[in-house]
Every structure is written in structure tokens, then in C-alpha cells.
Amino acid sequence: MELVRDCLDKQLDDSGKRRMGRVDGIILVLEPDRAPRVAYIEVGVTTLMNRLSSRVGRKVARWMRKRGISPDPFRIPWGKLKIGLNQVIADVEAEKSPALEWELWLRKRVIGRIPGAK
Numbered sequence: 001m002e003l004v005r006d007c008l009d010k011q012l013d014d015s016g017k018r019r020m021g022r023v024d025g026i027i028l029v030l031e032p033d034r035a036p037r038v039a040y041i042e043v044g045v046t047t048l049m050n051r052l053s054s055r056v057g058r059k060v061a062r063w064m065r066k067r068g069i070s071p072d073p074f075r076i077p078w079g080k081l082k083i084g085l086n087q088v089i090a091d092v093e094a095e096k097s098p099a100l101e102w103e104l105w106l107r108k109r110v111i112g113r114i115p116g117a118k
Helices: 043-050 054-066 098-109
Strands: 011-013 019-022 025-029 036-042 076-077 081-085 087-090
Touching: 019 036, 019 098, 025 043, 043 054
Parallel strands: 011 087
Antiparallel strands: 011 019, 025 036, 036 076, 081 087
């Protein structure tokens, strides 16, 4: 499996087929005298912004904290994933995870204030 091609930036769905966003990061564990192993994937806007620039990632995290949104990425253990052709399915429930916190904040504070958006 090629991690970047097969996993990174692919659509992430929960066990009930609810969209949770995209795979924003991959966490590897490096141990001496052993091959690297994949431990988690990460979902979160700060992980995505850190891929662009660590400075942008820090600014986005600071902005999120000021608004009461946790900038910490949500990590899903590798063992709870099924990798498909164009999507990744996680054995978690989207609504019970912090993965949708950013989306819910945007929906309430930004999109909900647009006339006719409801």
C-alpha cells in the first residue's frame, strides 16, 4: 500500500456512512531496529494547515482557541480503518467524536447567519 496515494486526502466516512471530512495526516511510529508502522490517521483543520505551513497552522490554532474550538486533531487508530479505492471507512461514530466540531461551529456561527441558509 502506498500511504500517500491510498489514504491521505481521501474521503473519510464513519461506520454509518456519515462523512467526517478527509484524512488530513498520517502518524507513523519509529522505533529503533524496527520498520516504521502506521499508528493513526489525523482529521482536523490544524493538521491540514500544518501541511501547508507550520506558521499558518499556529495562526489557525490560535484563531480556533479564541473562538472556543479545540485545535487538536482527532486521531483514529489504524486498526479501526478500512481503506477503499476513493474512501476510508473508520469504525467510529462521527457524531460522538470531535472530528465534526469545526464543521458544526461553521454551520452555527457562519452559514446559519446567511439569509435563507436555514
